[in-house]
Amino acid sequence: MSIAARSEVLLERGALRATIQLDPFALEIRRGGRRLLHGARVWCADGEILDQFVQLTEGVIAQEERENRRHLEWAQVRDAGEWWAELTGRAGPAREVSLRIELHAERLLVTARADPEPLRLGLEWERASGEAFTGLGARHNEDVDQAGRRLRLGADRRYTGPDCPPDMLEVGGIPQGDYVPVPWLLASRGYALWIETGGDGVELDLAHRLSVSGRAAAGPFALHLITDPSPAAQLRRYLRMTGLPALLPEWGYGHWKSRDVYSHQDDVEEDFDGYAASGIALDAIVIDSPWETQYNTWVFNPHQFPDPEGMLRRFRADGVRSVVWVTPWVNLESADGQRPPGPESERLHREPAPNYAEAAEAGHFLKTPEGDAFVARWWMGTGSPIDFTSPEADTWWREQARPVLE
Incomplete structure (x- = not known):
């Protein structure tokens, strides 16, 4: 200098x-x-x-x-x-x-x-x-x-x-x-x-x-x-x-199939069977929203997916992975969001997600200055976002995801 x-x-x-x-x-x-x-x-x-x-x-x-x-x-x-x-x-x-x-x-x-x-x-x-x-x-x-x-x-x-x-x-x-x-x-x-x-x-x-x-x-x-x-x-x-980005598993760079909405399990299996019948290699199927009992419960809607475990086992046996659509919100209601057809599915999406009260009581949501759970509208309804700066909230979220992803 x-x-x-x-x-x-x-x-x-x-x-x-x-x-x-x-x-x-x-x-x-x-x-x-x-x-x-x-x-x-x-x-x-x-x-x-x-x-x-x-x-x-x-x-x-x-x-x-x-x-x-x-x-x-x-x-x-x-x-x-x-x-x-x-x-x-x-x-x-x-x-x-x-x-x-x-x-x-x-x-x-x-x-x-x-x-x-x-x-x-x-x-x-x-x-x-x-x-x-x-x-x-x-x-x-x-x-x-x-x-x-x-x-x-x-x-x-x-x-x-x-x-x-x-x-x-x-x-x-x-x-x-x-x-x-x-x-x-x-x-x-x-x-x-x-x-x-x-x-x-x-x-x-x-x-x-x-x-x-x-x-x-x-x-x-x-x-x-x-x-x-x-x-x-x-x-x-x-x-x-x-920081270097993490290397994805090999299937993550492969061919994925999705639709904007799968109204029923039959539609997902139709895509899977169609690829097999046509001899087209398939690495993953993306199950887009809506697929849960409510946003975001990590539980398949039984009126939309009567046998999700059997479906996923069948895909995995053929080497096809499953990817699900989620966001870091848990909803109080989803009247304005996408909903599967059928009266029971409509009812589920009008009610608070079953895991909402548990998360609110444990303090897993972002909070207002007054210390209450932050509530806001987003494009799939009204709910609260997860506070991922909290290790406890992060663990709670991952534990819910585990049965679906594993």
Whole structure:
């Protein structure tokens, strides 16, 4: 680390070089002489969150009333080491910004906090000519390249089915969220980004001037710039920091069969027999909702599945696994949810799930500030979500699942 006439700070580690201009503040990152980021500036914005929760799909229409950005105008060194520097400065007349820049092996980490807390805190820089971007999880867009888009993680997929109101169809459907949103972006310039966050609201503006930000309520803004020499190596470094996914059993990568609804056990067995008769390999059958006596009891509805044990034994004897649809809610009623045909099934879904009272008494649900079980509507009725931060609740849930899954 070196400081040149109090005007800039230079950090170097291996091929990485960070040049921090103090007044006005700007950040430049190079690897092996190649410039990766240029003119990077920290910014804050005040405002109000106006997100709308959509009951039908449990999606969120993300909306904010946001004031103009205020940039970190200047900074001074508070402390520094060989590969890191801590800075303080001002973004506007009354907001102090604390900034830490660290160099690691093939990685730079920028962490920022602001006091008083703004709505958003982020970093922006100049986009290189022709720079392309991919990543961010499963995106519902025709182009692999995300350049030019403004993205809010968790609100990219939209429902346009028969229940969608006409006014929502006009704006592209009801937001549902992404299948697998990931705050991870690969850039053709030779770097990758990981936005480390504990909350929602990550936003990326991938236009001419790039911007990455998060809601300050989720915690400090933390941006990792990963600079390994290939996309595969960048991905490996990211996975080493966040954890490698577990390897599924072989059948998990095979051919699965499902329908949106199996009204009766006969329908499931029809699919199983049809595959066998056609000589098509089958690894698993997914029994989608509804299949239980109520959401989510882990007990087969006897009016829908008269012999579930025999059915599952038959499938397993032929090497076909069974997968069931569940959610982490236990319902008080499911009048608005999908229900199997028949008066007895209708009756079961109007009543509280038999395991609800037991879970509520044991404290296995998320709680309100007053300590009561949290109750809310979701797309299959009204109930309470399991508190999986509780080891006792987790064990209770797993014990109920065991007879079905084993």
